[in-house]
Amino acid sequence: MPRALVLNASLEPLSVVPVERALVLVLRDRADVLATNGAMWRSETISMPSPSVVRLRRYVRIPYERRIPVNRRTVFQRDGHRCQYCGRQAENLDHVIPRSQGGEHSWLNIVAACRRCNTKKGGRTPAQAGLTLTRAPKMPRPDAWVTATTGGAVDPGWEPYVTA
Numbered sequence: 061m062p063r064a065l066v067l068n069a070s071l072e073p074l075s076v077v078p079v080e081r082a083l084v085l086v087l088r089d090r091a092d093v094l095a096t097n098g099a100m101w102r103s104e105t106i107s108m109p110s111p112s113v114v115r116l117r118r119y120v121r122i123p124y125e126r127r128i129p130v131n132r133r134t135v136f137q138r139d140g141h142r143c144q145y146c147g148r149q150a151e152n153l154d155h156v157i158p159r160s161q162g163g164e165h166s167w168l169n170i171v172a173a174c175r176r177c178n179t180k181k182g183g184r185t186p187a188q189a190g191l192t193l194t195r196a197p198k199m200p201r202p203d204a205w206v207t208a209t210t211g212g213a214v215d216p217g218w219e220p221y222v223t224a
């Protein structure tokens with residue numbers, strides 16, 4: 061099913077939705093079409109170009125961390141599928157500060173790790189296990205969720221609007 065990219069009024073990517081939902085925003089005067097996908101969308105009463113990018117007229121505030129889920133796919137993507145302790149192929153997710161020691165399940169406390177480092181570390185902090193992070197875990201780029209939600213695919217028409 062064709063999908064459309066919804067941009068905030070600030071032009072920041074906000075979500076990826078079925079074309080029908082983007083059309084509803086446009087028809088209710090809540091969004092403007094910035095790009096179309098070349099196809100026509102037709103109902104019994106309306107025929108209009110099918111949007112591929114729409115922009116909301118009013119700015120919507122969204123808590124940052126909620127937009128990009130912290131899971132195996134998104135963390136591996138951020139970390140380039142490399143163990144953040146030794147650089148080998150990552151196989152697991154590792155809580156830097158273990159949950160048993162109060163570590164949170166958040167972007168800043170989760171890294172990709174190989175099985176060996178993950179096992180060696182166990183329920184300890186990197187310092188306790190004699191491991192060193194090659195770099196501190198960061199929040200992903202603001203629009204990394206676009207590729208995360210589409211499985212890596214970015215519609216060519218979206219490219220001017222996303223950096224992912």
Ligand SMILES: [Zn+2]
Pocket residue numbers: 143144145146147148173174175176177178
């Ligand atoms: Zn490793």
